[in-house]
Amino acid sequence: MKAILTATAAALIATASFAPAQAQPHHPRADVIIIKKAPPAPRHEAVPKARRGYDWVPGYWNWNGRRHEWVAGHWEKLRPGYVYQRANWRHDRDGWHLERGGWRAERHAALRDRDRDGVPNRYDSRPNNPYRN
Numbered sequence: 001m002k003a004i005l006t007a008t009a010a011a012l013i014a015t016a017s018f019a020p021a022q023a024q025p026h027h028p029r030a031d032v033i034i035i036k037k038a039p040p041a042p043r044h045e046a047v048p049k050a051r052r053g054y055d056w057v058p059g060y061w062n063w064n065g066r067r068h069e070w071v072a073g074h075w076e077k078l079r080p081g082y083v084y085q086r087a088n089w090r091h092d093r094d095g096w097h098l099e100r101g102g103w104r105a106e107r108h109a110a111l112r113d114r115d116r117d118g119v120p121n122r123y124d125s126r127p128n129n130p131y132r133n
Contacts (some may be wrong), residue, residue, distance in 0.1 A: 033063050039089050045073045047129055053078050055114060055128050060087040063098055065092040081106055083114055 030097040047056055059073040076084050087101040106112060112121045114128060121127040 016059075032100070034095050035063055036095045037068075037100075038091070038096055039068050040064075043070055047073075048075075050126070050128055051075060055084050057084060057086055057101060060101070061089070062087070076103075079103055083112060086116065 001100075011076075042061070043059060043087055045059050047058070050056070050102075054075040057074055057076050060071055060072045061068040071087075082103040083106050085101050085104050088099045090097050090099070113119065113124070114121055115124070117124070117129070119127075
């Protein structure tokens, strides 16, 4: 029994020594990653023709714990009462912050700007297109 426990302990120690380092410090929001390495420039993606009942979510550079990986744009089915917040990198004194995208509850319907182009949806002829009209 003692030999089994010793072997198990040795295996756990060996495994732990090869575990990847944590890529981010503790952050109160689980959907935020903080790293020191800047993401590459965004790739150009052709924005497909609009689909009724769906939002186009542009691609972005994700962090996999060791390097940046491109996540291609995709369609998200609309959810009443929610707005899709796309992934966003920002830089400050702590490093590069990736705020992962996802559905967020809508707070101010009159001020909605789904594609975050600065034009409220009610005045935007293409509210799912992140590029100005």
